[in-house]
Amino acid sequence: MNKTLASLGWATVAVLGAAAVGAIAVRRGEPINALWLVVAATCCYALGYRFYSKFIAAKILALDGLRATPAERLENGRDFLVTNKWVVFGHHFAAIAGPGPLVGPVLAAQFGYLPGTMWVLAGAVFAGCVQDFVILLFSVRRDGKSLTEMAKDEIGRVGGLVAYLAVIAILIILLGVAALIVVNALKASPWGTFTIAMTMPIALLMGVYLRRIRPGKVLEVSALGFALVLAAIWGGQYVSQNEALAKLFTFSAPTLAILIMIYGFAASALPVWLLLAPRDYLSTFVKLGTIALLAGGIVALHPTLHMPALTRFVDGTGPVFAGKIFPFAFITIACGAISGFHALISSGTTPKMIARETETRMVGYGAMMCESAVAIMAIIAACVMPPGVYFAINSPAGIVGQAPATAAATISAWGFPLTAADMQALAHAVGEQTLYNRTGGAPAFAVGMAHIFSHSLGGETLMALWYHFAIMFEALFILTILDAGTRVARFMIQDALGHVYEPLGRTSWYPSILATSALIVASWGYFLWQGVKDPLGGINSLWPLFGISNQLLATVALCVATTIIVKMHRARYAAVTLGPLAWLVAVTFTASWHKMFDPDPRVGFLAQARGLAAGPTPLSSATVRVIFNNRLDAAVTGVLVVMVTLVLVESVRQWIGILSGAREARVREAPFVRTRLVEERG
Amino acid sequence: MKQGRERLRNIRATAMAALREIFDEAAYARFLSRAGMVSSSKSYAEFRRELEEAKVRRPKCC
Numbered sequence: 001m002n003k004t005l006a007s008l009g010w011a012t013v014a015v016l017g018a019a020a021v022g023a024i025a026v027r028r029g030e031p032i033n034a035l036w037l038v039v040a041a042t043c044c045y046a047l048g049y050r051f052y053s054k055f056i057a058a059k060i061l062a063l064d065g066l067r068a069t070p071a072e073r074l075e076n077g078r079d080f081l082v083t084n085k086w087v088v089f090g091h092h093f094a095a096i097a098g099p100g101p102l103v104g105p106v107l108a109a110q111f112g113y114l115p116g117t118m119w120v121l122a123g124a125v126f127a128g129c130v131q132d133f134v135i136l137l138f139s140v141r142r143d144g145k146s147l148t149e150m151a152k153d154e155i156g157r158v159g160g161l162v163a164y165l166a167v168i169a170i171l172i173i174l175l176g177v178a179a180l181i182v183v184n185a186l187k188a189s190p191w192g193t194f195t196i197a198m199t200m201p202i203a204l205l206m207g208v209y210l211r212r213i214r215p216g217k218v219l220e221v222s223a224l225g226f227a228l229v230l231a232a233i234w235g236g237q238y239v240s241q242n243e244a245l246a247k248l249f250t251f252s253a254p255t256l257a258i259l260i261m262i263y264g265f266a267a268s269a270l271p272v273w274l275l276l277a278p279r280d281y282l283s284t285f286v287k288l289g290t291i292a293l294l295a296g297g298i299v300a301l302h303p304t305l306h307m308p309a310l311t312r313f314v315d316g317t318g319p320v321f322a323g324k325i326f327p328f329a330f331i332t333i334a335c336g337a338i339s340g341f342h343a344l345i346s347s348g349t350t351p352k353m354i355a356r357e358t359e360t361r362m363v364g365y366g367a368m369m370c371e372s373a374v375a376i377m378a379i380i381a382a383c384v385m386p387p388g389v390y391f392a393i394n395s396p397a398g399i400v401g402q403a404p405a406t407a408a409a410t411i412s413a414w415g416f417p418l419t420a421a422d423m424q425a426l427a428h429a430v431g432e433q434t435l436y437n438r439t440g441g442a443p444a445f446a447v448g449m450a451h452i453f454s455h456s457l458g459g460e461t462l463m464a465l466w467y468h469f470a471i472m473f474e475a476l477f478i479l480t481i482l483d484a485g486t487r488v489a490r491f492m493i494q495d496a497l498g499h500v501y502e503p504l505g506r507t508s509w510y511p512s513i514l515a516t517s518a519l520i521v522a523s524w525g526y527f528l529w530q531g532v533k534d535p536l537g538g539i540n541s542l543w544p545l546f547g548i549s550n551q552l553l554a555t556v557a558l559c560v561a562t563t564i565i566v567k568m569h570r571a572r573y574a575a576v577t578l579g580p581l582a583w584l585v586a587v588t589f590t591a592s593w594h595k596m597f598d599p600d601p602r603v604g605f606l607a608q609a610r611g612l613a614a615g616p617t618p619l620s621s622a623t624v625r626v627i628f629n630n631r632l633d634a635a636v637t638g639v640l641v642v643m644v645t646l647v648l649v650e651s652v653r654q655w656i657g658i659l660s661g662a663r664e665a666r667v668r669e670a671p672f673v674r675t676r677l678v679e680e681r682g
Numbered sequence: 683m684k685q686g687r688e689r690l691r692n693i694r695a696t697a698m699a700a701l702r703e704i705f706d707e708a709a710y711a712r713f714l715s716r717a718g719m720v721s722s723s724k725s726y727a728e729f730r731r732e733l734e735e736a737k738v739r740r741p742k743c744c
Contacts, residue, residue, distance in 0.1 A: 077716050079736060083703065090700030096743045215726035218705040277730065281705055288704075341743045349740055488740070 010050065017043025024117060028309055034380045035302040037117055041376045045369045048125035053133060053365040057358070060565060060573045061137050065358045068675040070143045070351065080144070082677070083353040085362060092350045093367040094284055096132075096342050097291065099478050100335025100550075101375040103181060103441035106448075107543060108332040109382035109390065110320040112310040115329045116379050123330075123337025124372035127580035131554060132342045133364035134561045134577060139347035140354050141669040147347045147557055151647070153668045154563045158650050162643040163556050164492070169640060170341065170549040171489045172520070175264070176527025177546045178478045178485075180538050183256045183528070184440035185471050190249035191236040191431050191464075192471045193256075197249065198232035199279060199476055206278035222285040225278065229286070229476075233468050240431055253532045260482070261525040267483030268490050268517040276483055283480040290473045294377050294449060303452050307383035307390065312415065319395035320439070321540045322602035327591040331547030336375025338580065340553025342368065355677060381448030388418030389426060389435075393444045396537030397437045407436055431464035439537035442478075446470035489520045530629045533622070540602065541633055544595055548637060551588045552644045555581060559651040566655050567665040585648065592641045596634045605634035706733060 020040035024032060057063045074080040083091075108116040139145055145153070148167065152160025186192045206225045214220060239245045251259070267276055316324035321332065335341070346364055354360055382390060391411045392400070400407040404420040411418045427435045430450060435443065450466035491507060493516045498505015504512045531538025558581035565574050598604035601611040609630035612623050619627070657663030702708040710721075710729050719725040 077712050078709075078732075081712075084696065084699060086696045087700045087703045087708075090697075091703050094704045095740075098743045100743070211723055211726060215721050215723055216707060216710040216729070218707050218710075219701055222705060277734075284704060335743065339743065345743055484740075 010047070013043050013046055017047060021121075024309070025114060031304045031306055032113075032309075033302055033304055034298055034384070037113070037305075037376055037380060038299060038302075040117070041121060041373060044121045044125055045373070048129065049365060049369060052125060053129065053361050056130065056133065056365075056576055057361045060568075060570050060576060061134065063137070063357045063361065065356050066675055066678065067141075067357055068673040068677075069140050069354050069357060070670070071353055071355055072675060072677060073670075073673055074143065074352075079349070080352045082355045085355065085359040088350060088353045088355075088359065089363050089367055091353065092345065092363050093370050094288065095345045095349065096335075096339075096367060097287065097371050097374060098335065098481055099178060099181065099442075099474060100339060100341075101371050102378045102445055102474065104333040104543075104547070105336055105375045105378040106382040106441040106445050107320050107394070107539065108329050109307055109379060110311060110313050110318040110394065111325050111329055112308050112314070113305055113379055113383045114309040115314070115325055116333055117376065119330055119333055120336050120372055120375045120379070123333070124368060124375075127554075127583065128336075128338035128342070128372065129365040129368040130576060130580060131338055131340075131557055131561065132346045132368040133361060134565075135343045135557055136346040136351055136354070136364035137357065137360040138561065138564050139351040140357060140360055143670050144352040145347060147343045147560065150347065150564075151556060151560050154560055154567070155647060155650050155654060159556070159560070159647050162647045163553075163560075164496075165643055166340075166549065166553045166556055166640065167344065168489060168492060169636070170546070170553050171485050171492075172523045173527060173542070173546045173549050173636075174341075175482055175485045175489075175520075175524035176531065177539075177542045178481055179257070179260045179264070179524065179528040180531040180542060181440040181442045182260060182475045182478050182482075183253050183532060184438055184537075184539075185442040185446070185475055186251070186256055187253040187438075188250055188434070189240075189432055189471075190246040191240040191468055192475065193249040193251060194236045194239040194245075195229070195232050195468060195472045196475050196479070198235075199229060199282065199472075200275065202228045202232065203275050203279040203282060206282065207274035210278060211274070218281050221278065222281045225282045226285055226289070229282065229472065230469075233465060233472055236468055237431055237464060254529075257525075257528050257532045260479075261521055261528065263479070264482050264486045264524070265517055265521045268486040268520065269513050279476070280480050280484070283477040286473050287477050290470075291374055291377075294381070294452075295373070297452050297456070298377055298380055301452055301456050303380070303384045303455065305380065305383040306385065307387050311387070316600070316603070319391060319399040321543060322600065323544065323591075323594060323598075327587040327594070328544065330587045331544055331551055331591045333375065334547050334550040334554075336372050336378070338551070338554050338584070340550050340555070340557055342371075343553065343557035356675065378445060381445050381452065384448050385444075385451050386416070386418070388412065388416035389423065389447065390444055391416055392418055392423055393435050393438050393447060394441070395437065396439050396535070396540070398535040398537065400436075402437075404434070404436060429460060429463045430467035432467075437537065439539045441539075442471065442474045445474065486517065486520050486524070490516045493519065533625070534629075535626070536602070541605070541630075544591060545633060545637065548588055548591055548595065549640055551584050552640050555584045555588060555644050556647050558584065559647050563651050563654050564667060566658050567667045569665065571655075571659060588644075589641060592637050595637050605630040605637070609634075709733065 017040060020036050023036050024040055071080050071082045105116050148160055148163040151163040202225050206221045209221045239249055314325040388411050392407060400410045408418045408420040446467050449470040450463045453466045454460050454463040494505050494507055494512055503509050527542060531542050558577050561577040562574055562581060594603050595605055599607050601608040609627045612627050658665045713729045
């Protein structure tokens with residue numbers, strides 16, 4: 001009876017999901033309610049988790065609840081620690097959820113709501129969740145080894161080296177792009193800059209409170225810090241209205257870029273935990289709270305999407321970034337569908353906390369589903385505003401023109417009605433002087449979020465506060481990623497340099513700290529500066545580069561996973577990782593080819609360089625710099641593709657060798673030890 | 683009714699445990715118990731030093 005009821009229940013979920021997906025796929029020419037997306041996503045995730053992840057767990061991975069995990073065998077109370085599965089789930093989700101699932105879907109909304117939604121749902125269920133799940137399990141079975149170590153063990157030295165270089169490359173490009181998003185959100189915005197500036201003294205205060213007044217009470221002090229940040233947002237409006245104060249907090253994009261680079265260097269090279277640790281906590285607190293608030297807001301207020309299902313820009317002429325729907329929609333949205341970076345988290349802290357193998361399914365597959373849901377929320381936030389407003393915010397001046405009237409006329413001519421007066425009124429409502437050319441996704445997301453909430457809590461009068469709350473939330477946790485990422489990259493470089501000259505590897509040796517910090521900041525700072533000076537807004541070049549490097553890392557992770565599956569004699573089920581791998585290879589290699597060689601100068605780096613070089617001579621120094629940057633971006637893309645090709649070739653050689661019997665299928669798992677937790681739990 | 687309240691209590695306790703883990707409060711409690719110390723400015727500074735060593739190497743996702 002129960003089985004029949006369960007079957008009926010799942011059949012209902014399937015029918016409901018199919019109806020919702022059908023509704024969002026076939027609806028044309030009229031607005032659609034956001035709840036359709038919510039229902040489609042919920043049903044897809046439920047079905048994917050219940051059936052697909054269970055199939056993978058049972059048939060391929062053969063999860064064994066009796067096998068002791070490293071958290072149990074190597075428990076030391078620090079890294080290795082048996083932890084409640086829901087606690088690990090929360091911890092893992094907090095580590096994987098960053099700005100990616102918010103920014104990528106907002107940018108990809110230029111194609112309409114449909115492509116992004118479909119890719120987020122299918123990508124997560126069949127690729128992203130699978131990658132996170134299998135890499136987590138394989139790391140658990142290898143004493144919590146990292147992706148780089150597993151690549152070296154299972155594929156060979158080439159795999160290990162490429163994974164290492166890919167991680168460094170992705171970190172540098174990510175940090176450059178992330179910093180650019182903050183710059184574009186805060187430029188000429190005294191309110192936003194004041195709020196972010198205030199997080200520094202607030203964090204210092206929190207640090208003193210944590211150290212002197214209530215040691216260790218992080219949740220308590222984070223709640224206090226959050227209240228102070230809200231007060232800073234409230235106070236920001238008075239700063240923006242006071243001419244003298246507004247001037248003090250108004251910066252151009254290049255000035256902000258320099259300030260952020262100085263911040264990144266100081267955060268990496270100086271012992272400033274009193275500032276950074278509390279800010280990290282504050283950022284996590286705000287992040288989790290805002291995601292919960294936005295989810296609740298969307299369900300309760302179920303706003304209407306005004307963006308069409310598909311826009312004219314599927315042909316590749318989009319103003320936000322150039323390139324056709326295939327492959328560019330699929331590299332623009334990485335986090336939310338599949339992100340190679342997650343493989344680092346799934347083979348980092350999380351496998352050392354898992355109590356039982358069977359819990360990897362919920363943590364690995366389940367947490368990625370939640371991140372995918374965040375991406376769906378970002379799509380909704382981007383699509384609730386009138387499309388004309390969306391394009392005005394996200395289009396660079398180089399495409400739509402500098403003057404408001406010109407920009408409004410250009411966007412209206414695309415079929416998205418917009419007037420300069422409407423944009424001025426909106427900018428005024430959110431407390432900004434202008435919202436034009438704020439590329440990068442963060443301001444558009446903030447306007448969308450403010451739009452959703454202004455229809456309920458506080459109405460239009462609170463719209464400016466909601467907008468600046470969203471800007472603060474994004475800038476705060478992007479800055480946290482900047483300082484954490486710079487330090488992680490610095491350690492990786494120091495580890496490698498230590499093999500060349502031992503003192504360079506010492507993480508406490510100041511000359512090495514200063515040199516490696518400067519090297520990392522200069523590397524991502526270069527990309528940031530390039531973006532700030534780019535006449536097309538920077539995002540057009542840099543976000544695809546980030547997407548390509550992130551997806552190439554996922555390619556490496558899926559190569560490792562497929563190799564292990566083949567070695568486990570489960571080759572007949574290898575399609576589970578081979579399918580996403582083939583898709584990613586098609587997407588990333590096609591995108592890379594376009595970014596390097598496409599004859600359209602808005603798409604191809606080399607075509608743009610050629611076009612500029614053919615201009616009237618003598619070339620200005622700015623033009624020469626843009627030409628060099630384009631050639632550099634093409635070279636970076638080429639190097640990434642060559643590296644991943646090497647891993648692919650090496651992996652295929654392994655598979656063929658094992659399947660033909662020429663090579664021994666030896667998995668490098670830790671030996672089986674029976675868990676004692678079962679007996680302890682009775 | 684009673685069962686429902688019990689379940690709610692469990693959910694709340696688990697959510698709090700997750701938050702305590704995310705915000706390193708649980709790690710601090712474990713540190714104190716391992717080191718046989720009581721909570722103080724000095725022990726917290728010691729804990730931070732130990733935590734930073736491990737934490738700075740952890741990547742955060744994009």
